[in-house]
Amino acid sequence: MNAINTSDSTTEKKETVMNKILGAISGSFAPILGVLAGSGLISALISILTTLGWLSPKSGTYAILGAAGHAIFYFFPVFLGITLALKLGANGYVGGAIGAALLEPHFTNLVASHAQNVHFLGIPVILASYSSTVFPILIAVSIYSVLDKFLKKVIYKDLQMFVNPLISLLVIVPLTVLIFGPFGTYVGGGLAVVIKLLSSTSGMLTGAVMGAAWSFLTILGLHWAVIPIFIANLAAGGDPLSPMIAAAPFAQIGLGLGVFFKTKDKDLKTLAASGLVPGALAGTTEIITYGILVRYKRTMLIVAIAGAIGGAINGMFGVKGTAFALPSFLSIPVFTPIGLYLIGTLSALVIAMVLTIVLGYEGKSDVVPEKTIKDVNRETISSPLSGEIVPLSKVSDPLFSTETVGKGIAIDPTKGEVVSPVDGVVTTLFPTEHAVGITSEDGAEILIIVGVNTIKLKGQFFTSHVKQWDTVKKGDLLIEFDIENIKAAGYDVKTPVVITNTNQYIDVVPTSEGNVQAKDELIRLVV
Secondary structure (H helix, E strand, O other): OHHHHHHHHHHHHHHHHHHHHHHHHHHHHHHHHHHHHHHHHHHHHHHHHHHOOOOOOOOHHHHHHHHHHHHHHHOHHHHHHHHHHHHOOOOHHHHHHHHHHOOOHHHHHHHHOOOOOOEEOOEEOOOOOOOOOOHHHHHHHHHHHHHHHHHHHHOOHHHHHHHHHHHHHHHHHHHHHHHHHHHHHHHHHHHHHHHHHHHOOOHHHHHHHHHHHHHHHHHHOHHHHOHHHHHHHHHOOOEOHHHHHHHHHHHHHHHHHHHHHHOOOHHHHHHHHHHHHHHHHHOOOHHHHHHHHOOOHHHHHHHHHHHHHHHHHHHHHOOEEOOOOOOOOOOHHHEEOHHHHHHHHHHHHHHHHHHHHHHOOOOOOOOOOHHHOOOOOOEEEEOOOOEEEEOHHHOOOHHHHOOOOOEEEEEEEOOOEEEOOOOEEEEEEOOOOOEEEEEEOOOOEEEEEOOOOHHHHOOOOEEEOOOOOOEEOOOOEEEEEOHHHHHHOOOOOOEEEEEOOHHHOOEEEEOOOOEEOOOOEEEEEEO
């Protein structure tokens, strides 16, 4: 029995670590999904105009539109450095500077000129281009976040503003150029060797492996190592690998369609739809990749299965690419025989779509319980704290005082305890433990944030007693916090209690004034 318990505990720990890794990656992409969508649509527009002959690739208009559509992808390390650093609780501007260092002209000129014998403090440097890459900056910023936490403990507080970035950049940028970046280069080179060996053995097997793995190689930024093989094959008369990997983006398009038809979440439906157009017309599937594939683990298996089947079909039939192009509906004429190519790629699309609709896209660890997404009902929300009622307009944070986040009320607490105001599910728990989101059984989405700007305390003086997706009853203890120490640190403890899905109600009416005790009636929701 003990052995079984130990095994279960180990498995749970591994799953938790994996969830944290995927959560960090997904969370770092979430803030830039909108600009990815917009840029992808511009690329799709350029592709359509060029195909119709209305836009010349040599024109200034093409160059300017191309800059607008491609900038986010070229400077991906910068944007990802910012968002991942913020997600991990570090300085986002330092994270962005680490990414920018990889694209700085002095460094990129070394790469472009194929400079020889480049050293850093006597250590040989393996030069590589890092534009549009993901893997190196993910490692670099993850290590930086650990270093940043250490520096905050050992550097005098008044010196941290410039000393911490100074040390971080001096340490992390050279490490990225010397270790993290070349690591991806070596892995990619080894990958290229394996692919060559596979392709000389069996087209069907190679297609299955490439179709299944391509989406994940793209996420890690390792796909660039395979591109030279495509180009070399084209120079020799035709490339059999590009039709195999084409199954992967078509599987992602199928995934996007499946999620669009399956989900009841309006935001997710919009996200899926916005990813379909650039994916189908320009072959840019980043929105689906980082908005859905990384976020929902079950979709990884679906895309792998569909990609493997489509890739195996194209490999078995010996389909070849005749020119370099991103796989999309507009690039279909590049592949021959077209009919067999369509069988492989459309098989991947249909299989992914059907599997998503039949099996769903959510696993047990990332599913939002059904009761958290049902239609809202008339409801009364209890007070999660004891203290004095304060109008939201008196809260110094404009997001709450202007009701941008939602309507509600604030409480100046007299006791450092947050209890659940409803029966429901914990749908959000901030890593800093200063804020929690609850979705009630009747559909109300309630956000409770203890204090103003207390996120800067990074969890100090806060203790959570629940985990995300825990089921709670009204009155259950959610968070404990130290009022006196928070005030002594210079923070206001006024706590907004807002209904974030306010637009689903006719009105949100506070029902208490003056002092209130935890579990007293606080807000009435009118439908």
